[in-house]
Amino acid sequence: MAPPNADLDSTVSDDAPDAYRDLMDRYQRISHLESGSGVLYWDQQVTMPTGGTAARGKQLAALSATTHEKLTGEGIADALAAAEAADLDGERAANVREIRRRHERNRSVPEELVEELTEQQSASQQVWKEAKADDDFDRFAPTLETLRDLHVERAEAIDPDRPSYEVMYEDGEPYLPLERLEEVFEELKAGLVPLIEEIEASDVDLASPFVAAGPYDDATQRGLSESVLDLLNYPDDRGRLDVSAHPFTSGNQFDARITTRFKPEDPMDAFTATVHEFGHASYELGLPDGRFGEPLGASLSSGLHESQSRFWENHVARTEPFWEGFVEEANDHLGTDATAREAYQAVNQIYPDNLIRVEADELTYHLHIILRCEIDRAFVEGDVSVEEIPHVWNEKMDDYLGVVPDTDADGCLQDIHWSSRFAAFQGYTIGSVLAAQLDHAMREDLGDVDALIREGDLRPLWEWMTEHVHRHGRRYPTDELVEVATGEPLTAEYFLDYVEEKFGKLYDL
Structure with missing residues (x-):
């Protein structure tokens, strides 16, 4: 730097x-x-x-x-x-x-x-x-x-x-056509819905040892968040961690700040949110210093940004190698005695009855996104009135996830996005798809990425992302950047293969 x-x-x-x-x-x-x-x-x-x-x-x-x-x-x-x-x-x-x-x-x-x-x-x-x-x-x-x-x-x-x-x-998303996004959504629904149904029918219980040992005060959870940020090499001189109603990242290559929030009963909620927001910050911090103020010194799109947060959250912090290296640190902060396997299972539970998007598991998360995109579009186009939103929300939650919120605070009021913009939720799913594709390309280049994660040697992963994604800023349109970074166009294939293998093993499918 x-x-x-x-x-x-x-x-x-x-x-x-x-x-x-x-x-x-x-x-x-x-x-x-x-x-x-x-x-x-x-x-x-x-x-x-x-x-x-x-x-x-x-x-x-x-x-x-x-x-x-x-x-x-x-x-x-x-x-x-x-x-x-x-x-x-x-x-x-x-x-x-x-x-x-x-x-x-x-x-x-x-x-x-x-x-x-x-x-x-x-x-x-x-x-x-x-x-x-x-x-x-x-x-x-x-x-x-x-x-x-x-x-x-x-x-x-x-x-x-x-x-x-x-x-x-x-x-x-200036360069990824809406039609291509809709194709990806259909591919994901076709692959995720039956997988989630298989998991629901499974008798495997991935109970969290962290939830059982709670509750946890904010200071304890903040300490855990600061520890993982140290492991991730988040720089003190160009970043800071704070608390907000809805976790977010703000800044540039010189000042990329993140926020999290704490749930007393589940410290993994703040933990994964912190890692997620670090991923966003890593993109900003990886942009070239000498291009500050230019398009080449700015991030390309919401989907590219989300690919960075989903990579660090899901392909690093939700892996078993990560917990093999970090579980003792987590136990020290939380006063628990979880094994690496138990911690890995805890952060990868699938629970379709969850109401909150930012607390959703890696699979049902995308049904939350699709639900929002459908309501978002219908409201903008005048097919759903503002008064109908709570009812339509609850209907879609029931259809897609089999659960209905008791309150609007846990339903249509849970996200901050509609207080500022529309047509923005798609980036989350684009990011997850692209994160899996980037992860695959990274493993092809770096070799034993799991060993690096296990050993806590995470700088090579950040450097790979900076070399293949961050340093380009807005040099290329999305489709070209994806090919530059991974050698092929955007595809949902790697994401679907990844979740089928990972959750098939976790749930003995």
């Missing part, structure tokens, strides 16, 4: 054409404004007093309006045209391509709408928190409907000739 005082004013090389240097200077200012907004968002979720919501909304709205003005104005339009006329190499051309895409996508959106939408998002998050705490969907419903309408208005301004949901989806 570069030293903390790295010179960030010289990230564009001196031999670059003047037109390109001018464009990048303009864009880096935009990027830095957005980065500052990210810090304000983190503060709102972690440390800001609840009374600060109104002011924070105004602050974020002003920043978003300024950013929008700079991104869509004549100055950057002229700079783009001049840079495109210059003779640029592949990386510089990729930077220009990405800036052009953002400029074209946003130039038809009125600045007033950008400001109003940002302010509404900030206010909506506080309303969501209060509604969830009080199990009161009716309090959140008008805010949710207003937010949906503003997002639809924005999507129609971007492209009035395509469905609004598809336009929204491209905010997070």
Whole structure:
């Protein structure tokens, strides 16, 4: 890593054409404004007093309006045209391509709408928190409907000739067609549903020794989270661990912060959430320092981001080799005497009657995602009214998972996402599919990855991800990056093979 005082004013090389240097200077200012907004968002979720919501909304709205003005104005339009006329190499051309895409996508959106939408998002998050705490969907419903309408208005301004949901989806997944995602969903349903049914019919009991020994206070669980972050090489000088209502990651290659949350009865919930968010942070921290503020120094998509968190959570921290090396550390923190096998089984239980997505097991998790995507799309397209969401949610939970929540707090109010955006849940499943494909390619390259995990030598895994994924930033569209990293296009084959082998052995199928 570069030293903390790295010179960030010289990230564009001196031999670059003047037109390109001018464009990048303009864009880096935009990027830095957005980065500052990210810090304000983190503060709102972690440390800001609840009374600060109104002011924070105004602050974020002003920043978003300024950013929008700079991104869509004549100055950057002229700079783009001049840079495109210059003779640029592949990386510089990729930077220009990405800036052009953002400029074209946003130039038809009125600045007033950008400001109003940002302010509404900030206010909506506080309303969501209060509604969830009080199990009161009716309090959140008008805010949710207003937010949906503003997002639809924005999507129609971007492209009035395509469905609004598809336009929204491209905010997070600019290069993976929605049709390809739907194909993946069908492949997963065809493979996961019968596998889950077989597991439900099995008489194998993977009871958790950690749950039996609880409850655990926050300090104990925080200590466990800090220990695993040390093992994962999470750097103290560029990251921090905090607590929030919904775990998330925020930042860049110089400052990637993560949050977790604690359940007194089950320390593995916070443990896996912490590792998951570390995976997100590893992507940000793996981006090239010298590209800070450029598209080549930014993550590509929500699905790529999620592939990193799902890799570290599932392909590292939910493996038996990991627990063979870490179980004594966990026992020391929790006051338990679990074996490595018991710990491995505990973090891989399949429980379809679970209500909460972020607590779901590795298989039923995707039914939670599909459920949300279906409701999300129906609400955006007007096929489901805001008043119908709790009922539709409960019906789909019953259909897909055979369980119905007693409260909306455990149902349609459980996720923070609808307080800010729509068409965003797909990235979680894309990430799981891609994580398995990356894991397969990594094992082909590194050899005995299990031995590295068992020994706690995890830096080679992070370095492999940085070399094959992180360092490219937005150099390639998604399909090209997947081929660069793994040698083949995105496929669900590796994920399905992986879960069938893993859970077949765990449940004696």
